[in-house]
Amino acid sequence: QDQLVQSAAEVQKPGASVKVSCKASGYSFSNYDISWVRQAPGQGLEWMGWISAHNGNTHYAQSLQGRVTMTTDTSTSTAYMELRSLRSDDTAVYYCARVLEVGASGAVGNWFDPWGQGTLVTVSS
Amino acid sequence: DIQMTQSPSSLSASVGDRVTITCRASQSINNYLNWYQQKPGKAPKLLIYAASSLQSGVPSRFSGSGSGTDFTLTISSLQPEDFASYYCQQSYSTPLTFGGGTKVEIK
Numbered sequence: 001q002d003q004l005v006q007s008a009a010e011v012q013k014p015g016a017s018v019k020v021s022c023k024a025s026g027y028s029f030s031n032y033d034i035s036w037v038r039q040a041p042g043q044g045l046e047w048m049g050w051i052s053a054h055n056g057n058t059h060y061a062q063s064l065q066g067r068v069t070m071t072t073d074t075s076t077s078t079a080y081m082e083l084r085s086l087r088s089d090d091t092a093v094y095y096c097a098r099v100l101e102v103g104a105s106g107a108v109g110n111w112f113d114p115w116g117q118g119t120l121v122t123v124s125s
Numbered sequence: 126d127i128q129m130t131q132s133p134s135s136l137s138a139s140v141g142d143r144v145t146i147t148c149r150a151s152q153s154i155n156n157y158l159n160w161y162q163q164k165p166g167k168a169p170k171l172l173i174y175a176a177s178s179l180q181s182g183v184p185s186r187f188s189g190s191g192s193g194t195d196f197t198l199t200i201s202s203l204q205p206e207d208f209a210s211y212y213c214q215q216s217y218s219t220p221l222t223f224g225g226g227t228k229v230e231i232k
Contacts, residue, residue, distance in 0.1 A: 035221075037169075045161075045169065045212055047221040061220045095168055107175030110216035111159040115168035 002026040004096050004116035011122045012086050019082040020119045022096035029077035030054050033099035035112060036070060036081045038092040046092075050099055051079065086123045093118040127151050127215050131224035137232040144200040146227045148213035153193045157217040160189055160198045163226075164209045172211075173198065203229070 007021040022034065035050040049060035051070040058070050069082045079096055097112035128151035138144050148158065156176035161169035171180045173189035176196060186201045200207055208231055213224040 044225050045214070045223040047214075047223070059219060063220075097168075100174070103174050103178050104181060105175070105178040107156070107178045109157045109159070109175050110221065111171055111174040111214070112161075112169070113171040113180065115170070118168050 002098070002114055004098065004114055006094075006096060006116040006119045009120040009122070011124060013125055014086055014088060014123055016086050016123075017082060017084040018086060018121050019080055020094050020096075020121070022079040022081070022116050024077040024079070024098070027098075029072075030074050034070075034072065034079040035097050035099050037095045037097060037112070037115075039095070039118075040089070040092040043092075048081070048094075053079065083121075086121075088123050091121065091123045093120050095119075126220055127154060127218060127222055129213055129215055129222050129224040131211075131213055131227050133227060134225060135228040135230060137230050138203050139232045140203055140205060142203045142232075144203050144207075144229060146198045146211055146213075146229075148191075148196045148198070148224050150194045150196075150215055150217075154215045154217035156192050157215055158189075158191065158196045159214045159216065160187075161212045161214065162207075162209050163212065169212060200229075 003025050005023050012018050030053050033050045033052050036048040038046050051058045053072045067084050071080045095118050096116040130149045158176045160173040163169040172183050177189045188199050211227045
């Protein structure tokens with residue numbers, strides 16, 4: 001089945017960087033975008049941006065511009081999200097998700113399915 | 126940015142109840158509205174896309190409706206496995222945004 005498996009939890013100090021991986025299986029990786037969403041403890045979901053696995057084009061949330069970089073490696077069907085200059089409020093579970101644009105019903109839009117299991121990133125001195 | 130407002134933020138219900146969750150967008154988003162279910166410690170799961178299309182494998186007791194600015198997610202007969210948090214998400218324009226969530230608890 002289509003699946004995304006993420007890297008293990010990380011603890012980083014303020015000011016450091018973190019790079020989270022997301023390995024796809026069960027589908028043609030290059031045919032879909034990958035989006036990243038984060039969730040701070042006890043909070044809601046925040047969209048971070050997306051990357052085309054076909055051509056590497058990216059679109060980042062304005063709030064993270066300059067600190068986030070999303071990349072893909074099609075040879076290993078893996079997406080990466082790097083966040084720099086970490087702050088305590090970056091502590092969150094980070095999810096990757098495949099972006100779908102056309103449904104079986106013929107409807108169009110952008111929705112996320114499947115999701116990775118999540119990677120907890122803790123920023124603490 | 127488009128703001129998504131869900132109500133209620135939490136509710137208590139019993140097994141077998143009909144449950145309705147609403148999501149309002151700060152501007153018209155046509156039908157570019159999706160619903161997700163999230164259980165504690167787990168990733169969100171897609172339930173409904175494009176306002177009313179049921180994702181494959183999702184039980185038919187879940188349904189979605191609405192267009193423009195007002196949307197609803199309905200669970201026709203609440204089951205024990207449905208106790209979770211629910212989020213709406215708009216894909217009309219970037220940045221994609223989510224509602225604040227609705228936690229469905231056992232009465």
